[in-house]
Amino acid sequence: AQKVTQAQTEISVVEKEDVTLDCVYETRDTTYYLFWYKQPPSGELVFLIRRNSFDEQNEISGRYSWNFQKSTSSFNFTITASQVVDSAVYFCALKNYGQNFVFGPGTRLSVLP
């Protein structure tokens, strides 16, 4: 069975702090992809990143970085120097070959000025 866990329901930080959002997944497949989506208060989910199971290199995009560790089945997302505009609900998702997406429950991030 496939499952995605985001243990942090809500996180609050003060602007300019770094914050890490955790994502732990379960799958028996060796080939799979992991995704992160952002849902700002406006409501529309925005795709952030896709990572395949054979590529464990960390990825950095501006203030965003992702740490993929197969050994711990984790795909964590870090925002450096957070800003108020980062306030949103963030979803981690898993996709196995031939199957639908499985989304985690989401983490609500509030960045306070």
Next chain:
Amino acid sequence: GAGVSQSPSNKVTEKGKDVELRCDPISGHTALYWYRQSLGQGLEFLIYFQGNSAPDKSGLPSDRFSAERTGGSVSTLTIQRTQQEDSAVYLCASSLEPPYSYNEQFFGPGTRLTVL
């Protein structure tokens, strides 16, 4: 290029009435998904279309819910005899070629359904 569009953006209805929610996917996207998101909750999968067929309807909560897709494009989600617990945001997403690929989904803005 146009993204995924959904209509109406808001729908208020009375308990017991039928409603139809529409989704226009990105042109060329063969896969289309419907999700439901209750207030402050995660995404609940409802149904998946590949072309006009629905190989996975496992998420439809009851036989009051149905969906169709025509011309490999527009999809309509119909809820009959609405109940207050149907109140939620209904999200539509499309992607290029699942399930045998790993393309990301693109989401529409959602339809907020309120059943009084």
